[in-house]
Amino acid sequence: MAVETPQRAPAETPAPREPGKPRNLTGLWFALPFLLIYAVFMIWPILAGLWSSLFNTSLAGGDVEFLGLGNYAEMARDGAVWDSLWNTAYFTLLSTPPLVLAGLGMALLAHRARRTGWLLRFAFFMPFLLPVTVVALIWLWIYQSDFGLLNAAIEWFGGDPVAWINDERTAMWAVVICTLWWTVGFNFLLYLAALQGIPRELHESAAVDGATPGQRLWRITLPLLRRTTGLVLVLQLIASLKIFDQVYLLNEGNAGPITRPLIQYVYEQGFTSYRIGYASAISYLLFLIIIVVAFAQFKIFSAGRDD
Amino acid sequence: MKRRQVLIGAASVLGAAACGAPSGTERLRYWNLFGGGDGVRMVELIDAFAASRPDLDFQASTLTWGPPYYTKLSMASAGGRAPDVAILHLARLPSFAPGRLLDPFPRQLLTELGITPENFLPEIWDRCVVDGEVYAIPLDTHPFVMYYNTDLCRQLGLTDANGTLVPLRGADDLVAAWSEAKKLTGGYGLVLDNFGVSPWRLWWTLYRQLDGDLLNADATALVIDDAKALQALDFMRRLSVTDAVAPGQMLLSGAVALFGSGKAAFLFNGEWEVTTFQTQKTPFSMTPFPEVFPGTASAAGIARTQADCHTFVLPHQRDRTVAGTRPALDYVRFMLERSVDWAAGGHVPAWLPATRSPDYLALDPQSRYRDAAATAQLDPPAWFSGSASNMENLAGTAFGAVQAGTLTPEAGLARFKADMQRLIDTPAPV
Numbered sequence: 024m025a026v027e028t029p030q031r032a033p034a035e036t037p038a039p040r041e042p043g044k045p046r047n048l049t050g051l052w053f054a055l056p057f058l059l060i061y062a063v064f065m066i067w068p069i070l071a072g073l074w075s076s077l078f079n080t081s082l083a084g085g086d087v088e089f090l091g092l093g094n095y096a097e098m099a100r101d102g103a104v105w106d107s108l109w110n111t112a113y114f115t116l117l118s119t120p121p122l123v124l125a126g127l128g129m130a131l132l133a134h135r136a137r138r139t140g141w142l143l144r145f146a147f148f149m150p151f152l153l154p155v156t157v158v159a160l161i162w163l164w165i166y167q168s169d170f171g172l173l174n175a176a177i178e179w180f181g182g183d184p185v186a187w188i189n190d191e192r193t194a195m196w197a198v199v200i201c202t203l204w205w206t207v208g209f210n211f212l213l214y215l216a217a218l219q220g221i222p223r224e225l226h227e228s229a230a231v232d233g234a235t236p237g238q239r240l241w242r243i244t245l246p247l248l249r250r251t252t253g254l255v256l257v258l259q260l261i262a263s264l265k266i267f268d269q270v271y272l273l274n275e276g277n278a279g280p281i282t283r284p285l286i287q288y289v290y291e292q293g294f295t296s297y298r299i300g301y302a303s304a305i306s307y308l309l310f311l312i313i314i315v316v317a318f319a320q321f322k323i324f325s326a327g328r329d330d
Numbered sequence: 331m332k333r334r335q336v337l338i339g340a341a342s343v344l345g346a347a348a349c350g351a352p353s354g355t356e357r358l359r360y361w362n363l364f365g366g367g368d369g370v371r372m373v374e375l376i377d378a379f380a381a382s383r384p385d386l387d388f389q390a391s392t393l394t395w396g397p398p399y400y401t402k403l404s405m406a407s408a409g410g411r412a413p414d415v416a417i418l419h420l421a422r423l424p425s426f427a428p429g430r431l432l433d434p435f436p437r438q439l440l441t442e443l444g445i446t447p448e449n450f451l452p453e454i455w456d457r458c459v460v461d462g463e464v465y466a467i468p469l470d471t472h473p474f475v476m477y478y479n480t481d482l483c484r485q486l487g488l489t490d491a492n493g494t495l496v497p498l499r500g501a502d503d504l505v506a507a508w509s510e511a512k513k514l515t516g517g518y519g520l521v522l523d524n525f526g527v528s529p530w531r532l533w534w535t536l537y538r539q540l541d542g543d544l545l546n547a548d549a550t551a552l553v554i555d556d557a558k559a560l561q562a563l564d565f566m567r568r569l570s571v572t573d574a575v576a577p578g579q580m581l582l583s584g585a586v587a588l589f590g591s592g593k594a595a596f597l598f599n600g601e602w603e604v605t606t607f608q609t610q611k612t613p614f615s616m617t618p619f620p621e622v623f624p625g626t627a628s629a630a631g632i633a634r635t636q637a638d639c640h641t642f643v644l645p646h647q648r649d650r651t652v653a654g655t656r657p658a659l660d661y662v663r664f665m666l667e668r669s670v671d672w673a674a675g676g677h678v679p680a681w682l683p684a685t686r687s688p689d690y691l692a693l694d695p696q697s698r699y700r701d702a703a704a705t706a707q708l709d710p711p712a713w714f715s716g717s718a719s720n721m722e723n724l725a726g727t728a729f730g731a732v733q734a735g736t737l738t739p740e741a742g743l744a745r746f747k748a749d750m751q752r753l754i755d756t757p758a759p760v
Contacts, residue, residue, distance in 0.1 A: 083404050190736075296714070
């Protein structure tokens with residue numbers, strides 16, 4: 024019986040590439056709509072912002088004068104820039120650890136809970152679905168100094184009321200707690216997905232070998248969550264550095280210098296004072312910081328990766 | 331419904347074209363920032379105007395008060411595609427670059443419609459004129475006033491036979507009254523808010539009662555009188571810290587809620603809350619802001635008080651014509667004529683014929699503080715001053731901290747002066 028070797032279709036063998044001719048343009052056509060939108064709404068504004076940071080561009084129009092690095096020099100002297108940058112950094116320092124740890128803790132709980140899992144998942148994630156205006160309103164009434172929920176509870180126990188949002192000692196914590204409640208659901212979701220990706224056999228065989236639940240958590244679960252932790256950390260740091268909405272809303276639009284984050288100062292300079300050029304220069308400071316943080320984070324986590 | 335509107339729209343365009351009208355259906359776009367109790371009145375008046383002028387394609391938009399409104403208005407004007415007419419606080423006029431972001435009112439139309447200087451208070455009208463051109467038409471003045479609860483004041487023996495508050499004058503007498511009121515309510519005697527722009531309003535009222543000046547004429551130098559500034563701040567500190575008759579860390583919404591529910595006998599605020607308290611059936615009335623420093627009131631006995639004015643302006647349009655501005659002027663004229671309806675929301679009409687009309691004088695409590703318009707103290711002219719401006723917000727932070735007791739009056743003043751110096755040194759973006 025003659026064995027017929029089927030002729031390979033010529034299309035299946037990749038044709039030797041002619042030098043200088045691009046291999047395949049089809050992919051580019053598919054990506055083009057995205058690339059266009061990306062160029063118009065991302066690349067162009069970024070470059071335009073950099074350009075206007077070199078001028079005294081005003082929102083109100085009028086003649087524009089080239090300042091060179093004048094805006095950056097003014098920024099270096101402007102105490103309000105550094106105060107608000109510190110507020111942003113302080114918020115990031117205070118908010119990132121609890122947001123990551125609470126997300127992990129809640130995911131571990133919801134993953135273990137068999138019967139009430141759906142309820143926990145729903146309850147933990149729900150605040151994240153609320154728009155920031157609703158979140159700010161809820162917490163505004165909780166923090167209200169005279170008839171807020173929190174102070175009512177404190178007074179019931181015989182304590183003195185606290186002006187949560189406006190007292191320098193509590194203001195930042197008030198923002199952190201509100202943000203924790205609102206956004207922890209996202210980290211929770213990432214961790215929960217990662218937990219569900221850990222094969223059950225690993226835990227079963229470890230249990231057969233006599234590993235305690237604590238050992239299984241430290242030796243199996245947490246090491247396998249490492250990459251997720253890296254991701255959560257980068258996303259969280261960036262989100263925290265970009266804080267603006269909840270502070271602005273909690274202060275009813277007048278944060279004043281107590282908790283004013285850098286983005287709010289950019290908003291005030293650019294939109295209340297029309298100084299778009301100066302505001303662009305300040306935004307570039309934040310842009311640079313976020314790039315450095317994200318890059319450092321990426322380096323650290325990709326260097327230590329096993330696979 | 332949609333389709334019918336489209337059909338009517340199309341028909342009117344055709345009709346206009348058939349008649350050879352120069353500009354087709356005339357369009358009128360109007361922006362304002364009235365979201366509070368006064369917003370309800372504004373909508374009523376807008377509807378009335380729309381009903382009276384079916385020939386116009388009239389669209390009114392209400393935007394969020396404060397920086398969001400002014401940002402949108404200035405950007406639209408910078409692009410030359412702004413609404414036909416808009417509301418602007420008079421003290422914000424310098425920050426709107428008259429001539430570039432704002433177009434002047436055509437003189438012949440103003441004369442034709444009788445919108446002339448003698449119908450307004452001269453000190454208000456003068457601020458509307460820049461380089462000989464009229465850039466703003468005043469609609470009202472909104473002074474800082476004192477509200478009082480008539481029931482509580484009667485119990486305190488502070489009212490006369492008609493239930494009107496007896497005249498209170500001088501820091502000690504005022505504080506004594508508020509402290510009695512505090513004993514009666516068990517909470518506060520007086521409520522005010524300590525955030526946003528309110529501390530500025532209170533300080534500027536007190537400082538102007540002492541005849542203090544802040545900026546030189548072209549806003550290039552700070553000419554503040556430290557002694558008077560501190561005297562005003564000491565009084566503010568006295569209210570919330572030393573004598574503690576008023577809160578030191580209260581938001582506006584909280585102050586309004588406490589007064590509205592009878593948990594405080596007095597309230598300092600702008601007069602725009604009238605409708606709020608009438609709706610809540612709070613037993614209340616109002617008086618001009620009291621004379622805190624005796625001997626500083628005007629001849630008529632009315633003390634100086636912080637205020638601003640809502641005005642109509644013509645935001646810059648690239649292709650604005652005199653004829654095309656006519657509908658906007660018709661609307662302004664309509665609003666001025668209906669000033670008494672507008673005044674029901676609290677604001678004192680700028681249109682003098684309205685302030686003399688029996689209908690306005692019969693409005694109670696709205697006509698009780700009408701004389702405060704004559705002693706109104708607007709912010710000093712500068713690109714960074716005026717309602718919801720940087721200056722007001724920075725002052726609010728520094729002086730609010732004095733009211734909260736976290737800064738001494740000296741430290742609060744030092745912070746305010748440093749902030750002001752920075753604003754003065756910033757090159758004007760307009």
